[in-house]
Amino acid sequence: MTRRRTGGTRDWRLLLSQTLSRNRLARGVARARAVLLWPEVVGPELARLTRARAQQGRVLFVEAQDSVLANFLTMQRHVFLDRLQAKLGDDSVGELRFAVGTWNHPEEVRPPEPLPPPDKARAAELVEHVPEGVRESALRAAEAITRARLWRERQGWDRCPVCGTPSRSLPCLPCHNLLKEAQVQQGARILARTPEAYSPLTQEIAESGAEAARFLALNTLSEQLEILALECVKEGGSGEYRVFLYTQAEIWLSLQLRKPRSLLTRTDWRELPERPRAVLSAGR
Template identity: 30%
Template structure:
């Protein structure tokens, strides 16, 4: 019997790779953990609780009062075992916090309706799904759509790197990622060659964030020097070109001049 090629992957593996490549892995993992809570807690306990957030492996669960929190804490270890069986390594601890939330007539937690996506967002998701195989298109579209909708539902703005809504921006996970030596090296490369990344997924997004900050700082420093020394305008143009290539992912940057501050545009007519 012929062995299967090592290049053949299960749909779930391919889906995970696609989401990781496009920086959606963190949000998708978070969404799976939150969506699984009713099953982990069981029907009765799910009626008195609501999984709200996942940060650094710690799951935050809202409960209506201290009595519910006390009751659930006794079963924390069992919940963690169930999560480990379903999503290995995803949840390391569970914390319960009191908060009032609406309930349906049945007594179950009432989930807020997911917000609609704009035509531009829908178009971007379709384009992402079209990059995958036919058997994965629908799954990639649904998963990415759910991630974006949950991000928009959060009261916190999306993290500038991973897109997950968190109180801090960048979120704590991405702050640690920014300190990774490999990410810092990639950021240095991207300031010079923005169209030739070597990383992928969230490490790449973190490197792009660092590179963008560095190029913006260079542009701020160069602008007053160009005013005094017009011969430096070529250096300013080259820096702005690399900055726009990093932002757009395109070699031709004229259509993206609007991403530059107005004060810079007047110096870059020949870009």
């Protein structure tokens, strides 16, 4: 036969206190309370710059981010001590000591921005010449590529001057490596003389290689145009330097605008860099 309990419900706080006392944990919990209450005592701003480390006896040790803050808190320690004792409801902490400490504050981690929807029109262009049997798989891959490109653009990444892909480094790493290849550099030398060789070059080193060669050729031609423009000025705007400048400018425009030299118009010549354009205009 079980005995019925008599009397009212016992206060759970009293029960917890007795339990902790029996297990000799009450003193440790009391000390932990002061450490845990410290952020409430100093407020959110100072809580980011300080940390209650431990309590020894009636002394609470607090670390500050730098010596200036530690000195300020030391001068105001009575204010913070009164607040802490009010929070504790007792005087178990009778002194505050401040020192400079070092610790890493957890940085706020923002969730990654979701990928934007794919550019379906651009993805369809990318797989336009893909065989029908694998087009569906290629289209999914192309859509993934366009989503990644749009995401990078939204992060403010600049476009690679070679392939146009948004990238943190310019040129992007794949193009940086591609520009070093011997076939690409040889292709650049060919394009710097014969821009019409671009199309056959895509068959030899693929479109990405041809684009890298075009980039190198345009850089070389740009440097030559500046040098030739200066020489023309020294010669008074006439002579063989001007003829050579005109020829190199025509090649540069053909590559830059992706047009055969025979189809260049007077308006196209406005696309030349400023100094070569001014020299050639003055000679007309």
